[in-house]
Amino acid sequence: MSAPTDLPTRIPTDLTDEQLPEVLGRSLAGLYSGEARLPARPGGRNAALKALGAFTGKDYGARNHLLSPVSRLSMYLRHGMISPLEVAQVVRAGSRRSDREEFLRQLAWREFFWLVLRQRGAAVLSNLEEPKYRAQWSPDLPADVREARTGLPCADAWVTHLTEDGYMHNHERMWFAAYLIHWRKVDWRAGYAFFREHLLDGDLASNALSWQWVASTFSGKPYMMNQENIAKYSAGKWCDGCTAQCPFKGSYEQLQEKLFGWKA
Numbered sequence: 001m002s003a004p005t006d007l008p009t010r011i012p013t014d015l016t017d018e019q020l021p022e023v024l025g026r027s028l029a030g031l032y033s034g035e036a037r038l039p040a041r042p043g044g045r046n047a048a049l050k051a052l053g054a055f056t057g058k059d060y061g062a063r064n065h066l067l068s069p070v071s072r073l074s075m076y077l078r079h080g081m082i083s084p085l086e087v088a089q090v091v092r093a094g095s096r097r098s099d100r101e102e103f104l105r106q107l108a109w110r111e112f113f114w115l116v117l118r119q120r121g122a123a124v125l126s127n128l129e130e131p132k133y134r135a136q137w138s139p140d141l142p143a144d145v146r147e148a149r150t151g152l153p154c155a156d157a158w159v160t161h162l163t164e165d166g167y168m169h170n171h172e173r174m175w176f177a178a179y180l181i182h183w184r185k186v187d188w189r190a191g192y193a194f195f196r197e198h199l200l201d202g203d204l205a206s207n208a209l210s211w212q213w214v215a216s217t218f219s220g221k222p223y224m225m226n227q228e229n230i231a232k233y234s235a236g237k238w239c240d241g242c243t244a245q246c247p248f249k250g251s252y253e254q255l256q257e258k259l260f261g262w263k264a
């Protein structure tokens, strides 16, 4: 493959934020889709240290709620701008015991996923186990999902966070993954690829194995939620006043029967 001819031989280091997308966009053409633009958050070691310095870990125990503080350090960890040990040290020094333990537990998930990747290699991109229900998944991401026009305000917002911010809260990732796999009956690998395309923290191990955890090919049962759960952890943000035909309404037993054919 020959190199494009109109590239600068060296990319200048003194470009302004306004110039960067154009110059880097040309240099990296073909490696990504969509227009070249700066990420929603700055990259680099200094930005990583700033974000770490701003994170106290206070109230992290309530991290499942979208309004509770999380560190948003994942993209810096993913790209090696800070190490898990550095992060752990800062959090250990500062926060309350229960918050601290919860935070270290999440960091440990990241390390665990990496160990699984190291042990299983490319196999993490195939079902590690059989799904725990009779799953019939189609391979492609539906266009209405990709374009955030499902008509469900919650699902469309999750996709918009992904494509515009390159970031989704962990609970949104879980809800979206469950929606795609169990409600839309799409193979988890289509969701994995969609995340990998857009997430600034896109990471082979955490991404693939989290999708498999939701799908039940790396866990004992499929992860799912209902409307009450979404409303509770989002302070009713999308549910209050929602007029869409909500597919998440119902008890867990009702939804399990509908989605997985399990009778209570």
Ligand SMILES: Cc1cc2nc3c(=O)[nH]c(=O)nc-3n(C[C@H](O)[C@H](O)[C@H](O)COP(=O)(O)OP(=O)(O)OC[C@H]3O[C@@H](n4cnc5c(N)ncnc54)[C@H](O)[C@@H]3O)c2cc1C
Binding pocket: 063, 070, 071, 072, 073, 074, 075, 077, 078, 106, 107, 108, 109, 110, 111, 113, 168, 169, 170, 171, 173, 174, 177, 195, 199, 201, 202, 203, 204, 206, 207, 208, 210, 211, 214
């Ligand atoms: C379907 C799905 C796909 C995911 N894909 C990715 C991915 O590509 N890259 C990625 O880094 N994380 C992924 N995660 C895990 C998690 O959602 C993100 O790490 C977290 O939301 C990042 O936000 P934060 O830095 O504010 O996390 P915090 O809550 O502040 O946690 C601190 C750090 O711990 C690690 N961490 C937290 N939660 C998890 C978790 N559940 N699993 C593994 N590590 C965790 C991350 O490195 C994170 O930066 C995925 C989760 C799901 C459900």
